[in-house]
Amino acid sequence: MTKPEVIAQLVPKRLPAPKKTVTAFAPSNIALCKYWGKRDAELNLPTAPSLSISLGRLGSEVTLTPCADHDRYTLNGRRLLPECVFARRASAFFDLFRPHKQFFLEVVARNTIPTAAGLASSASGFAALTLALNDLLGWKLDRRKLSILARLGSGSACRSLFEGFVEWRVGKAADGLDSFAEPLPTRWPDLRVGLVVLSKQEKPIGSRDAMAHTRATSPLYAAWPATVERDFAALKEAIRRRDFTRLGELAEGNALAMHATMLAARPAVVYCLPESLEAMQAVRALRADGCEVYFTMDAGPNLKLLFRKPDLRGIVKRFPEVQVVAPFA
């Protein structure tokens, strides 16, 4: 199944030429139970479910204005070259909806999360682009369908269509119409996410290639989908019961298990820097001292901390540069 075949099932066929300017925002999301491995690389269909938390007002805002000749991009006030990764991926995404290049777009994107925060902006970026296209082209699609379309741009983008805790259903269908994200009903006002930036260096390999390489070569990958199924079910239950200890242990264990599959890939995919390991030790030491904090880590060296509001002071003391997000505020 190809992306255009899926899109033909979701998006109205004859649409008026876009005229207006539209703006849309979508939050970043951090996975507590990770998406790592695709059963279908064309459609970004996962091998297992995943669960994330959205970061409120931190994310991407995009403005689209129809223009002549070619797409133009500005990110955080700077013009981008058409060859850069973001511009190429976004134009390829637009091409899915304009097979004959019927229109071009001026894209002004702003990340409300500092780019230096070391957070992937592709999830919030593709979610915001999808929301903006829905408005620009008058699709009038619901969030579930938009989540499916955003997934075609970047897998984890399907979760950025929603606030709070979000699950991504793995689905079974070849066309992926049953693989979309949905919000969980639990709100958890005193939950906090801390962003700890340890390096701003370019990462050695992007998540897309690292995922495929791990799945193809890591002897530990065979155990991963079943691990995720278990962690996913247990995490949902921990969230439902507001059991923070369980949530933290599961999120930390799941992130380390994902990195273990990468370390065993041949050649290994190593995102950890010495600073990452040091920060992990610091989190464990804080915990031993009674400050209940856990970490998770994605395809990069930076840590994301999970804690509750009363523990903020102890965390800021050890990580003075931490950027704190209140996802339910």
Ligand code: PMV
């Ligand atoms: O959606 P992608 O291709 O950027 O992959 C995201 C992969 C992780 O961030 C490591 C895990 C996740 O579930 O977000």
